[in-house]
Amino acid sequence: MTSEKTVLITGTSSGIGLAAAVAAAQAGWTVVATMRDTGKAEALLKAAAEHAVTDRIQVKRLDVVDPDSIATCLDEVIAEHGRLDALVNNAGAAQVGTIEQMSLDDVRAAMEVNFFGVVAATRAALPHLRASRGRVITVTSVGGAVGQPFNEAYCAAKFAVEGFMQSLDPVAATVGVDVIVVEPGAVASEFVANIGLDVPALLAAAGPYAPALQAYVARTQKSFGNAQTPSEAAASIIEALTGDRPPFRVQTSEWAREFVGTTLADLDGSAVQALTRAWLR
Template sequence: MTENQLIVVTGASTGLGAATARELSRQGFHVLAGVRRERDADAIRAAGVEPIILDITVPEQIEALAARVAADPRPLRAVVNNAGIQVNAPVETLPMGEWRRVFEVNLFGHIAVTQALLPALLRSRGRVINISSIGGRIAMPTYGAYAGAKFALEAVSDSLRREVAPLGVDVVVIEPGGVRTEIAGRGIATATDLATRMTPDQKQRYGSLVRAINTLMDTGTASGLTADAAARAVARAVTVRRPRARYPIGRDAAVLLRLARFLPDRMLDRISAANLRRHRPAPAAV
C-alpha cells in the first residue's frame, strides 16, 4: 500500500520537484518535500505532501531530515534527488566561487542526502532517483560547470548502483531535456548577470555566444515537456517493478543522446556550432 510508504523529494519548491511531489502524493505516497523557505512550504503543503525545510548544502538540515525519516514507522520507498541550480558562463569567465557553488548544490548536496538516507533505504530495499540532465551526457558551450556536475552525478550514480544493487537498492538516473520550469529563466538571468562582469576582451570573445545560448535555452524550454508530464515519468521510475538504469525524458533528450552515442565528437561539435549560428545576433550595421 503506497500510503504506508515515504518518499523524499528535494528541490520541491517549484518546477519538476513540486510536480513530482504532487504526482507521487496523488498516487498515495506520503511525500516529504524539501523546500528552502517557509513561503514555499505553505505553497506546496497538501494532503500527502509534508514540506520539510531543506537546503541540501546545510548539514544540520540534512540531519534533521534523516531524523524525521528514522522516526517514522513507514518504510522509505525512494529518495528523489532533484534540487539544483543552473549557472552558465564560458569556462574562462566563470569565477571559481561559482564553480564551487554549482558543484556544492548539484553534486555534493545530493551525495550528502543519499549518505544520510541510505540506512533507511537499505532497510526498506528502496530506490535512489537522481535527476540529471541531457547535460550529464552532452556538454554545450557555457555549460561547463552545470554539465560538469551532472557528468559527475552520472558517474557517482553508476558507482552507487553497482555498490548497492546486491543489497536490494536500485539507483536510477533521470535525464530530462527541455522542461517548462522556472530553472531555465533563472539560468538565463544568471548568465546575463555574469556576462556583464566579463572583461572587454572576454565580451568580444564570448558575448554573442552567451546571447545565442540564452536564446537557445529559452526556445528549448518553451517547446519542452510540461513539469507535470516530466513528473509522471519520474513517478514511473519510482514505481516500476524493474527500473532501467537511465530514463531520458522528452523527445529532444532521446534524439540528442542517440546522436551522442553514434556520432564522433568533431561531428557533434559541428552540429552544435551550426545550431548556435541560427541563434547568434546579427552583426551590427556599420
C-alpha cells in the same frame, strides 16, 4: 503501492520537484516534500489541495549543501514514518557562463548544489533504503550526457552525478537498492527564471564571447518555448518510483532520448561537437 511507502523529494518548491511531489502523492505514497526555504511552500500546498492530496504531503526543510540539515530531516522522517522507501534527488541550480569569465567560487557553488548535495543526501539515505530495499532516483539532465556551451560548470556537475550514480548502481544492487537517473530536456518551469540571468548585462560583459553567447541565448530561448511541462517531466520520475524493474537511465521525452542518444553513440565526440558548435553560429 500504498500510502505506507514513504518518499523524500528534494527541491519541491517549484517545477519538476513540485509536480513530482503531487504525482507521487496521487500514486499513493506518503511524500516528504523538502525545500531549502519552507516559506516558499505555498505553491506546492496549493497544488496539493487542488489534487486532494494534502494529507499525503508533508513539507520539511532540507538544504542539500548543509549535512546537518539533511541528517535532521532524515531523523525526523524515520521517527515520524518509521521508514524511507525512496529518495528523489531533484534540488539543483543552473549556472550560465564560460570559465574564463567565471570565478572558481562560481564553479564550486555549482558543484556543491548539483553534485555534492546529491552525494550527501544519497549517503545519508542509504542505510534507510537498504532497510526497505528502496530506490535512489536522481534528476540529472540531458546536460549530464551532452556538454553544452556556456554551461561548463552545470554540465560538469551533472556529468559527475551521472558517473557517481552509474558507479554506485551495481554496488547498491547487492544490498537491494535500485539506482535510477532521470534526464529531462527543456522544462517550462521556474528553474531557468531562478538563475536571475540579466542577458543584456551578460552580453555586455562577454567581450570576445559575445557573438557566440548571443547565438546560444537565442537558441536556448527558442528551445524553452517548446519545452515540456513540469508534470510531463515528473511522469518519468513516478514511473521510476513505481515501476517493477526501471532501467538505470530514463529520459523524459522523445527529444531527450534522441539528444542523449547522440552522445552515447558518438565514440570520437565529433557528432556532439558538430551539434553544439552549430548552436553558436
